[in-house]
Amino acid sequence: MAILKKIQDSEHPSDQRHLVMPSFSFSTDDSSPVAGALAQMIVDAWTNGPFVGGGVNVLHLGDALRDRNANNLPSATARQTATAYIQTTVGLDITNAVVITEQEHNNDYIMQSGNEVVLVLPDQNRVTNVNAANILETAKFLMACTPNGI
Numbered sequence: 001m002a003i004l005k006k007i008q009d010s011e012h013p014s015d016q017r018h019l020v021m022p023s024f025s026f027s028t029d030d031s032s033p034v035a036g037a038l039a040q041m042i043v044d045a046w047t048n049g050p051f052v053g054g055g056v057n058v059l060h061l062g063d064a065l066r067d068r069n070a071n072n073l074p075s076a077t078a079r080q081t082a083t084a085y086i087q088t089t090v091g092l093d094i095t096n097a098v099v100i101t102e103q104e105h106n107n108d109y110i111m112q113s114g115n116e117v118v119l120v121l122p123d124q125n126r127v128t129n130v131n132a133a134n135i136l137e138t139a140k141f142l143m144a145c146t147p148n149g150i
Contacts, residue, residue: 033091034092035143036140037089037091039143042121042143043130043135043139044061044062045065045099046124046127047130051081053088054084054087055080058077058081062121065081066078066099074112079096079097082098082119098116098117098119099119099121100121101123102122102123103123122139122143
């Protein structure tokens with residue numbers, strides 16, 4: 001289970017190999033505004049409501065983030081939506097974000113570009129009620145568990 005990055009094989013210049021990318025998770029410390037905003041992204045994806053920002057206007061955020069192309073890779077819509085959310089709502093200057101599912105992570109997701117920032121959306125079946133009063137704290141908790149969280 002990993003996120004892999006394609007790199008040039010130094011021993012065989014015409015070939016590429018896969019490098020396992022390090023995984024990390026965020027602290028659930030309330031002093032981190034980024035952690036809180038990323039936890040909110042999880043909640044917003046789970047509740048699948050609208051998102052408008054950064055030139056993106058989608059009716060269902062979760063569906064847009066999980067949209068896949070014919071090769072079963074994150075679509076242009078998925079990439080644009082993830083990047084716009086990270087830029088406008090989280091407040092980070094990221095050029096190419098993508099959100100993958102836990103299943104995609106478990107199947108060794110391969111990064112599609114060198115500047116791709118890959119976030120893992122926790123499976124919604126890990127929570128009993130996405131409308132619970134403590135859902136944001138639940139999302140923060142899952143973020144602290146690799147690979148369960150963004």
